[in-house]
Amino acid sequence: MTSFVSGVTHAAHSAAANILETAQIKEGERISVKPVKENDPRQRFNIDLSGKNLILGIPGAFTPTCSSQVPQYVADYDKFKAKGIKDIFVVSINDTYVMKAWKENLAPQGTGVRFIADDRGEFTGTLGLIFNATEELGGLRAKRYVIIAQDGKAEYVGVEPDVSKTTVTSATTLIEKL
Numbered sequence: 001m002t003s004f005v006s007g008v009t010h011a012a013h014s015a016a017a018n019i020l021e022t023a024q025i026k027e028g029e030r031i032s033v034k035p036v037k038e039n040d041p042r043q044r045f046n047i048d049l050s051g052k053n054l055i056l057g058i059p060g061a062f063t064p065t066c067s068s069q070v071p072q073y074v075a076d077y078d079k080f081k082a083k084g085i086k087d088i089f090v091v092s093i094n095d096t097y098v099m100k101a102w103k104e105n106l107a108p109q110g111t112g113v114r115f116i117a118d119d120r121g122e123f124t125g126t127l128g129l130i131f132n133a134t135e136e137l138g139g140l141r142a143k144r145y146v147i148i149a150q151d152g153k154a155e156y157v158g159v160e161p162d163v164s165k166t167t168v169t170s171a172t173t174l175i176e177k178l
Helices: 002-021 064-075 077-082 096-106 122-126 171-177
Strands: 052-058 087-092 114-117 130-132 140-142 145-150 153-159
Touching (some): 052 064, 153 171
Antiparallel strands (some): 145 153
């Protein structure tokens, strides 16, 4: 039994190391879309990135910085639409239940902002935007990032050097950039 557990632990560590070593997406590169979830924990789908879309990656639902950042995207949803954004996707390595509860908490009247559960970290991992947040959040999480995507290609990529800050990923900064 010990060798089985040791083998599983080694395999998990190797997989995590591979994810962390994935090169970060660059402007002009095609976004590799992997299945995610939105409202149904049993239904996976690929995000439709046709047209101009905004992807906001956050480390964790209900965390203080994320819970102060995302409401501005909800409040400015119509401003983003007026600038030509088709969809705003808030993506986190959390499960569907957590993302739904967080959306209901932040936007009880509803919102067009889509809260996406990347529960396996596959979408964020292919972007090369995962970091080890084991000490604070219990495992691998998304870096705080924003991507403006045009027809599936990264037109702009902004990543916070400090995940506890919202400078390059603030809604105000992105509206100005559009």
